[in-house]
Amino acid sequence: MIFSGKSSKIKITISPYIFILPAALFYVIFRLGPIILTVILSFFRWDGIIPTSKFIGLKYYIYILTDPLFRNALFHNIIFLILAIAIPVWIGFFLAVLLSEIPFFRTLFRAILFLPCIFGGVVVAYIWNWVYHPFAGLLNGILQSIGLNFLTSAWIGDTRLALLSVFGAYSWASYGYSMIFFLAGLQNISPELYDAATVDGANFWQKILYITIPSLREVFTFVIVLRILTSLKQFEIPFILTGGGPYYATDMMELYTYRFIADYELGLACAGATLEAVIVSTVALLFIRGREK
């Protein structure tokens, strides 16, 4: 027994790296390596499939930062971000509160309400492509059938409404996430708090404002960070629905860098991707820091 104890000690000092090695190989070759190279190669001339060794410094970054199309794309991402924090988060919150109030069919309602979240961006985009169809689409059809003909529109084809329409599809596919997180959070609030508030004569809204929302502070932080990340990294939904159009009205950062990749302007693509990564992580970290204070 004593000897076997010694031999197992030796095993432990050798084996951790053997357990990690297979995962590390994949990760270094296909993820970490490319990430590091992206940053390095964004300073070198690279158009075509193989990078060159010609150092060009910040040229690609200057090109992108002075490109009005990039600012246009970033602007749309920021609008998306603000709307994403304002709308799907609160829809999810109120659905969760309502679900926790009802006596029957809670699981069924939750299951149906979460359904839009199970599809990938492509299926969501194609479904909404039809909802927004100007002649045969569901949305205009509903508006006409309830006599609101003046509200019908081309939606994704209308430069003024396109971004909001893309956002509608995104919201539909994302409020469910907020809902399930808030539902999980609501279970942790002690019912005694509500009982005490009822005794004090608080109404429904006062309870939400003074008990529910403050108790869910951490869930709110998490759900909002999730919206920050997804709204700044939008790709599939605008790509399929509008392709960034009409007239770049729904263009976003990830579509902007995608065009460089499609044109084999890989140096510019690397610089664009690096900028995107920096912007996304800065916004997320600043938000988390701000909430911690």
Add this chain to the structure above:
Amino acid sequence: MNFRTQKKVKIFLIYVFLIIFCLIAVLPISWVWLSSFKTNREISFSPFVLPKQIRWQNYIEAWQEGNFSTCMWNSAVVAFITTLFVVILSSLAAYAFAKMRFKANNLLFFIFFFGMTVPNPAVMGPLLSLVYKLRLTNTLWSLIFPYTASHLSFGILMMRAFFREIPTELEEAAKIDGCSSVQLLFLIILPLALPAIFVLTVLIFMGCWNEFYFAVILINDASKNTLPLGLRAFEGQYATNYALQFTGINIAAIVPIVMYIIFQKSFVKGAIAGSLKG
């Protein structure tokens, strides 16, 4: 109005509101589903009427013209192999991170975690070059390897959290009985971790099934299309074939829906855990 009726009215209003919201959630999907049984004419001219005749033919045509059998097969192969890789590799690594003491533990774990926080475009340029140099252009491997690598961080994070919950007394008892680390992992820890592995499997499989960004950039050969790419085939050079596009959307949506109905709990758990990888 006394307190009880007031409360009943409130509950009733909540149900009404929830039903309206459920309609918003379900209507777009069910409408696409119904329309997939219509002719192109019906879709354009009577979009809100039930189909006169159920046209199963659309499904047969979509299957043939859209090459859906190829797309389904490719998606299944990519999702299956990737899930297998991720589950095995991340369980092994997570076991070391959760249960073994070594110097670089935290540092290595952080390096793995880092990959999850970086958006996908930040690997694309070098990845294209790498795929070209490895002669993997337009092969399913050009998707499987990057998918595996991008899901590994999350797999390790999730499995590590689960392994840490397993009490150390159990391992100590097993070690006294003469279990080696490898035996310990396969005979004791992994069977206990089956629920977590199952959630991870559902999550990774669906992630691969729905993935579009890598696929649209790396695959340029229709015979290697995955389902999300196959859907674009109906947009056509001349005119979109509406009936077939509806049908295609349904074929692509059917796997998530069926899996969701069967594994609802794992789906929600997976979504809660998976949203971390954002």
